[in-house]
Amino acid sequence: MPAATESGAFRIVHTVCSHDCPDSCGVLVTVNEQGRAVKVAGDPANPVTQGFLCGKVAKYLDRVYAPERILYPLKRKPGVAKGPLKRGSEHEAFERVSWDEALDAIAARLGNISAEFGPESILPYSYAGTIGVLGYGSMDRRFFHRMGACQLDRTICSEAGGVAWNLVYGKKLGTPTEDFKLAKLVLAWGANIHGNNVHLWPFIEQARRNGARLIVIDPYRTRTAALADWHIAIRPGTDGALALGMMHVILNEGLEDRAYIDTMTHGFTQLAERAREYTPERVAAWTGMTAVEVEQLAREYATTRPAALRMNYGVQRSENGGAAVRAIAMLPALTGAWKHRGGGGQLSTSGAFKWDKEALERPDLALASPLKRLARVVNMSALGEALEEQGLGTKGLGTSKNPTVKALFVYNSNPAAVAPNHNSVRRGMERADLFTVVHDLFFTDTTDYADYVLPATTFLEHTDVQGAYGHYYVQLSQQAIEPPGEARNNVWLFGQLAQRMGFKEECFRDSEMGLIRQALAIGADGHSARPEMEHVTLDDLKSLGHIPLAFHRDPDGQPFQPYLEGPLPTPSGKIEFYSEVLAAQGLDPLPGFVAPTESRWGEAAKRFPLEFLSRKADNYMNSTFANLDGHRKMEARKSQRLEMHPKDAEARGIADGDPVRIWNDRGALILMAMMNSSLPAGVVTGQLDWAKFSGSGGNVNALTSERLTDIGGGATFYSTLVEVGKSRE
Numbered sequence: 004m005p006a007a008t009e010s011g012a013f014r015i016v017h018t019v020c021s022h023d024c025p026d027s028c029g030v031l032v033t034v035n036e037q038g039r040a041v042k043v044a045g046d047p048a049n050p051v052t053q054g055f056l057c058g059k060v061a062k063y064l065d066r067v068y069a070p071e072r073i074l075y076p077l078k079r080k081p082g083v084a085k086g087p088l089k090r091g092s093e094h095e096a097f098e099r100v101s102w103d104e105a106l107d108a109i110a111a112r113l114g115n116i117s118a119e120f121g122p123e124s125i126l127p128y129s130y131a132g133t134i135g136v137l138g139y140g141s142m143d144r145r146f147f148h149r150m151g152a153c154q155l156d157r158t159i160c161s162e163a164g165g166v167a168w169n170l171v172y173g174k175k176l177g178t179p180t181e182d183f184k185l186a187k188l189v190l191a192w193g194a195n196i197h198g199n200n201v202h203l204w205p206f207i208e209q210a211r212r213n214g215a216r217l218i219v220i221d222p223y224r225t226r227t228a229a230l231a232d233w234h235i236a237i238r239p240g241t242d243g244a245l246a247l248g249m250m251h252v253i254l255n256e257g258l259e260d261r262a263y264i265d266t267m268t269h270g271f272t273q274l275a276e277r278a279r280e281y282t283p284e285r286v287a288a289w290t291g292m293t294a295v296e297v298e299q300l301a302r303e304y305a306t307t308r309p310a311a312l313r314m315n316y317g318v319q320r321s322e323n324g325g326a327a328v329r330a331i332a333m334l335p336a337l338t339g340a341w342k343h344r345g346g347g348g349q350l351s352t353s354g355a356f357k358w359d360k361e362a363l364e365r366p367d368l369a370l371a372s373p374l375k376r377l378a379r380v381v382n383m384s385a386l387g388e389a390l391e392e393q394g395l396g397t398k399g400l401g402t403s404k405n406p407t408v409k410a411l412f413v414y415n416s417n418p419a420a421v422a423p424n425h426n427s428v429r430r431g432m433e434r435a436d437l438f439t440v441v442h443d444l445f446f447t448d449t450t451d452y453a454d455y456v457l458p459a460t461t462f463l464e465h466t467d468v469q470g471a472y473g474h475y476y477v478q479l480s481q482q483a484i485e486p487p488g489e490a491r492n493n494v495w496l497f498g499q500l501a502q503r504m505g506f507k508e509e510c511f512r513d514s515e516m517g518l519i520r521q522a523l524a525i526g527a528d529g530h531s532a533r534p535e536m537e538h539v540t541l542d543d544l545k546s547l548g549h550i551p552l553a554f555h556r557d558p559d560g561q562p563f564q565p566y567l568e569g570p571l572p573t574p575s576g577k578i579e580f581y582s583e584v585l586a587a588q589g590l591d592p593l594p595g596f597v598a599p600t601e602s603r604w605g606e607a608a609k610r611f612p613l614e615f616l617s618r619k620a621d622n623y624m625n626s627t628f629a630n631l632d633g634h635r636k637m638e639a640r641k642s643q644r645l646e647m648h649p650k651d652a653e654a655r656g657i658a659d660g661d662p663v664r665i666w667n668d669r670g671a672l673i674l675m676a677m678m679n680s681s682l683p684a685g686v687v688t689g690q691l692d693w694a695k696f697s698g699s700g701g702n703v704n705a706l707t708s709e710r711l712t713d714i715g716g717g718a719t720f721y722s723t724l725v726e727v728g729k730s731r732e
């Protein structure tokens with residue numbers, strides 16, 4: 004499908020869904036003569052999108068044209084305190100200002116804060132509200148580097164798993180999505196494919212029609228688990244133990260692929276020794292499975308060819324999540340599953356896209372900042388600590404070397420809803436001396452704390468280029484419609500702010516197309532100079548919408564199978580069962596299972612005996628879409644509910660439908676009890692929602708902690724202990 008075609012009174016424009024999802028769908032937007040988008044549809048020419056969109060984005064025009072969209076820059080009215088605002092009343096706390104006034108005031112305030120407290124007292128906070136290459140990280144990074152503001156360690160979602168995968172393979176590649184149709188066994192591990200990777204599903208269905216089995220490992224009976232041939236509901240955070248138990252059985256029964264191991268891997272002897280400790284009986288005691296089930300799973304996985312593993316990022320959101328991802332990632336290397344087309348595995352394909360990030364983000368601009376060096380790094384998974392502890396100086400962090408955060412600039416994210424330890428984040432954001440700017444489409448939990456709220460664009464309203472973490476196609480997202488009101492995109496916003504801060508570098512005047520050229524390193528011959536994209540031209544992207552990476556151009560003639568030959572970009576050049584890198588850091592070089600501190604085996608379980616899973620809703624994207632009535636209706640059955648095993652409920656005198664209080668030392672919230680006998684006993688679960696939709700004023704993150712993962716410094720949402728009782732409120 005051409006990127007933009009005319010058809011009578013309508014134009015059809017190729018865009019790309021930029022929400023945080025592996026599928027990165029090609030989206031065709033039909034625009035009428037008046038310039039209004041009247042239809043969105045999946046691009047039938049895109050081999051992964053295959054002409055359909057998920058339920059979240061099929062209704063996308065409800066979001067684009069929502070009457071609640073913020074259309075103009077807003078400034079907090081004098082005397083209005085920061086804090087939760089009732090939904091629908093937010094406008095009353097703000098007054099409309101012009102862009103000129105907002106930009107001048109923000110630039111002046113940031114300049115003053117930088118001069119008085121140092122530029123490292125300014126903290127940008129963004130994540131994957133858009134995963135378009137420009138929207139995610141380009142002009143914004145230039146702006147904050149040039150200013151000398153903190154660098155943000157973007158760890159909240161995928162870092163632990165990504166670092167863990169790279170420790171094993173050196174690069175995030177995986178089995179092509181289209182090749183899953185060839186598998187005879189699909190092992191979905193912490194992967195709710197039907198809920199949030201739905202374009203993989205048709206390939207799995209095709210495989211199943213050809214006799215493949217689908218096994219799902221997930222503590223929760225997701226839509227995907229409900230459709231599986233075998234759902235294994237292990238206890239949260241025990242994935243690593245199970246993977247090691249599978250290794251034990253595989254090695255005990257000689258089911259490993261010695262030829263592949265000898266050629267492609269490093270550290271097999273040490274791994275084999277480690278795996279010996281993980282007998283099926285020990286693993287059964289941790290996971291809640293039987294020893295026979297552990298053996299059966301291992302045998303089925305190791306003896307079925309091709310066997311495809313789809314792991315998703317849920318696995319790594321536990322205290323030992325990095326080790327768990329490493330252990331699971333090693334399974335296809337142990338069995339040689341990469342050798343069989345349709346086998347192998349996928350966590351992310353993002354390592355295949357080599358955008359020119361240096362050119363886009365310009366870290367060299369930090370040398371022109373007052374610091375004359377790169378700024379300190381703040382971990383986004385510990386935002387509460389960054390705002391509260393440093394702000395109050397309780398840890399003595401408010402020093403000239405490590406200044407108190409005095410300004411927070413939020414875009415592409417809603418931290419007051421999604422960041423762990425909600426109450427700490429909220430206390431930090433309530434600080435009267437913290438200057439906060441939020442760029443978003445709607446009033447959110449986070450805008451309740453903003454001094455300025457700036458209107459942002461959807462992917463229909465700006466131009467961008469995009470790869471994916473669930474396929475191998477580069478896509479161009481063309482602007483389909485004008486932004487409503489005075490909404491502006493990230494590139495424009497940070498370019499304008501830079502100029503008002505007096506930054507003279509020409510790069511702050513780059514256009515979207517100029518940045519896309521830089522991202523692709525388009526040369527004088529019109530072709531990209533980036534690896535695997537040398538055949539990509541802007542003209543082709545405009546006319547085709549999507550272009551496969553070079554290695555994926557001829558899947559029928561020369562299929563792509565990763566990790567078939569070395570050297571790999573690891574220290575040994577091989578797949579690493581044993582990591583010298585971790586050993587040098589004093590960490591366990593081999594994967595091992597350590598029960599999370601916050602789990603049924605931890606000391607805190609004496610007071611808080613239930614393991615709490617803060618789940619993502621299938622019809623929201625983290626907190627995105629949760630404000631739209633249509634999406635809320637799709638989630639009505641599980642919204643504001645605490646799902647618990649009837650045995651756990653009975654022990655507490657709780658019946659289905661009772662209001663219940665869930666609490667730990669970090670916070671509490673009130674939800675309605677809902678019985679779910681498919682949950683492992685001792686596990687309760689509630690969905691992430693906006694705090695302002697909860698009667699008790701908080702969301703599931705009131706319970707989660709800022710403790711970080713063993714590898715990668717990620718958030719540990721799924722290592723949370725609570726107690727539950729009938730609510731008297």
Ligand code: SF4
Pocket residue numbers: 020021022024025026027028056057058059060061200201202
């Ligand atoms: S959210 Fe994912 S599945 Fe849905 S349209 Fe966007 S990329 Fe496609």
